[in-house]
Amino acid sequence: MSATDENECLVEARDVVLSFGRTPALQGASLAVAAGEIMAIMGPSGSGKTTLLHCLAGILTPQAGEIHFDGRRVDTMGETERSTLRRDRFGFVFQFGQLVPELTAEENVALPLLLGGARRTAALKEAGTWFERLGLDGLEKRRSGELSGGQAQRVALARGLVSRPEILFADEPTGSLDSLTGEHVMDLLVTAAREQGTTVIVVTHEPRVAAYAGREVIVRDGKVSSFSAMRMDS
Amino acid sequence: MSVPLTLLGLLEREPSHGYDLKRDYDAFFGRGKPLSFGQVYGTLGRLARAGKVVVGESEAGAGPDRKRYVITQQGATEFEAWLTEPVEAEPHLQTVLFAKVVLALMLGRDAEHYLDAQRAAHLQRMRELTETKREGSLVDALLADHGLFHLESDLRWIDLTAARLDALAEEVRA
Numbered sequence: 001m002s003a004t005d006e007n008e009c010l011v012e013a014r015d016v017v018l019s020f021g022r023t024p025a026l027q028g029a030s031l032a033v034a035a036g037e038i039m040a041i042m043g044p045s046g047s048g049k050t051t052l053l054h055c056l057a058g059i060l061t062p063q064a065g066e067i068h069f070d071g072r073r074v075d076t077m078g079e080t081e082r083s084t085l086r087r088d089r090f091g092f093v094f095q096f097g098q099l100v101p102e103l104t105a106e107e108n109v110a111l112p113l114l115l116g117g118a119r120r121t122a123a124l125k126e127a128g129t130w131f132e133r134l135g136l137d138g139l140e141k142r143r144s145g146e147l148s149g150g151q152a153q154r155v156a157l158a159r160g161l162v163s164r165p166e167i168l169f170a171d172e173p174t175g176s177l178d179s180l181t182g183e184h185v186m187d188l189l190v191t192a193a194r195e196q197g198t199t200v201i202v203v204t205h206e207p208r209v210a211a212y213a214g215r216e217v218i219v220r221d222g223k224v225s226s227f228s229a230m231r232m233d234s
Numbered sequence: 235m236s237v238p239l240t241l242l243g244l245l246e247r248e249p250s251h252g253y254d255l256k257r258d259y260d261a262f263f264g265r266g267k268p269l270s271f272g273q274v275y276g277t278l279g280r281l282a283r284a285g286k287v288v289v290g291e292s293e294a295g296a297g298p299d300r301k302r303y304v305i306t307q308q309g310a311t312e313f314e315a316w317l318t319e320p321v322e323a324e325p326h327l328q329t330v331l332f333a334k335v336v337l338a339l340m341l342g343r344d345a346e347h348y349l350d351a352q353r354a355a356h357l358q359r360m361r362e363l364t365e366t367k368r369e370g371s372l373v374d375a376l377l378a379d380h381g382l383f384h385l386e387s388d389l390r391w392i393d394l395t396a397a398r399l400d401a402l403a404e405e406v407r408a
C-alpha cells in the first residue's frame with residue numbers, strides 16, 4: 001500500500017509513455033502525489049525527470065498512459081482548458097529563473113496575476129509582499145540582469161507562488177546556484193509551501209536539495225523506481 | 235570525539251569547575267550523549283596525574299565541585315598540537331557499505347535492492363538533519379551540515395556502485 005492511498009491524491013501519472021522520435025523518455029512511469037506533499041523526483045541525468053514533470057504539469061502529452069489532476073484527466077483535455085489549468089492552479093520554477101529581461105523584478109513576480117486578469121496596481125501590490133518574505137527588499141525595480149543568481153532564483157520562486165497555486169512544479173530550481181544559496185532558496189520554498197499548503201514536486205539530482213522534501217522517488221530509464229521510500233510523518 | 239582533549243580545550247579558555255566543564259561539553263559537543271560527572275572527574279583526575287592540569291585550592295563550601303581546574307603549559311602544548319593537526323583522511327574503503335555490496339554480489343544476493351534500501355535510509359537521515367538545520371541554532375546547523383556532506387558522499391558512491399553492479403559482480407565472482 002502506498003503512502004498516498006490514505007491521503008487525497010492530487011496529481012497522478014499512470015503508466016505514462018513518451019518518446020522523442022526514437023528516443024524513449026518515459027517507459028511506463030507511474031507516480032501519485034498527495035495534496036500538501038513535498039515530493040522530490042531524483043535520478044540520473046537523462047532518466048526522464050523533466051519529461052515526467054512536464055507530463056504531470058500538462059505541458060507535454062504522453063503517447064500512452066494517463067495524467068490525473070484533482071480527479072480530472074489532463075492528458076485528454078483540450079489545449080485551451082489545459083492552459084487555463086496551468087495558469088490558474090499551477091505554479092512553475094525552472095533551473096534558470098527565466099525572468100522576462102524587459103520587466104522589473106516586481107513586474108516579473110506580478111506576471112502570473114496579470115495574465116490571470118488582475119488589475120496592475122493590485123497585482124504589483126500582491127507581488128510586493130513577496131519581496132519582504134523572500135529577503136528581496138529594495139530589489140523591486142531591478143531588471144533580471146541586475147540581480148545575482150540567488151536573487152533572480154528567489155524572484156522566480158515568488159513568481160511561481162504569487163498566484164497561490166495548488167501545486168508548484170520546480171525543475172532543478174537550485175541547479176544554477178552554489179550550494180549555500182541553493183539551500184537558502186529551498187528553505188524559502190519549503191517554508192512558503194508549508195505556510196500556504198501548496199503541494200510541491202521538485203526535480204533534482206542533488207540529495208541535499210531532495211532532503212528538503214518529505215518523500216523522494218527515483219526515476220531510472222523512464223520508469224519510477226518501485227522501491228517505496230520511507231515517508232516522514234510531519 | 236576525544237573527551238580529554240576537548241576538556242583541555244575548554245580549560246584553555248579559563249580555569250573552570252568540573253560542573254562548568256560538563257555543562258559546556260554537553261551543550262556544544264554532547265549531542266544527546268551528556269558526560270556523567272564520573273567521566274568528568276575521572277578524566278580530570280587522569281589529566282592531573284599526567285601533569286596536564288592542576289587542581290586549584292578548594293573554595294569555601296568544599297566538596298569536589300568547589301575545585302577549580304587550571305591547564306598547565308604541558309596541557310596547553312598538547313592541546314595546541316592536537317588542534318592544528320589535521321585528522322587522518324580516511325580512504326573509507328572498508329566501510330560496512332562496501333562490505334555488504336561485495337558480499338551480496340559474491341553470494342548472488344540482490345545487491346541493487348540493498349543499495350536502494352540504503353539510499354532511502356540515507357535520504358531519510360538527510361531529511362532529519364535538514365529539519366534540525368532549519369529549526370536549530372547555528373551550532374546545530376554546522377554539525378548537521380557535517381553529517382549531510384558525509385551522507386551525500388556515501389550517496390554518490392551508492393549511485394556510482396549501482397550503475398556498475400553488473401561489472402562488479404563479474405569481478406568479485408571471478
Ligand SMILES: Nc1ncnc2c1ncn2[C@@H]1O[C@H](COP(=O)(O)OP(=O)(O)O)[C@@H](O)[C@H]1O
Binds near residue numbers: 025051
Ligand atoms: N525535446 C527533446 N527532444 C529530443 N529528445 C529529448 C527531448 N527532451 C528530452 N529528450 C530525451 O529524453 C530523455 C529524457 O530526458 P529528460 O526528461 O530531460 O531527462 P532528465 O530531466 O532526467 O535529465 C533523454 O534521453 C533526453 O535526451
Ligand SMILES: [Mg+2]
Binds near residue numbers: 049
Ligand atoms: Mg531535466
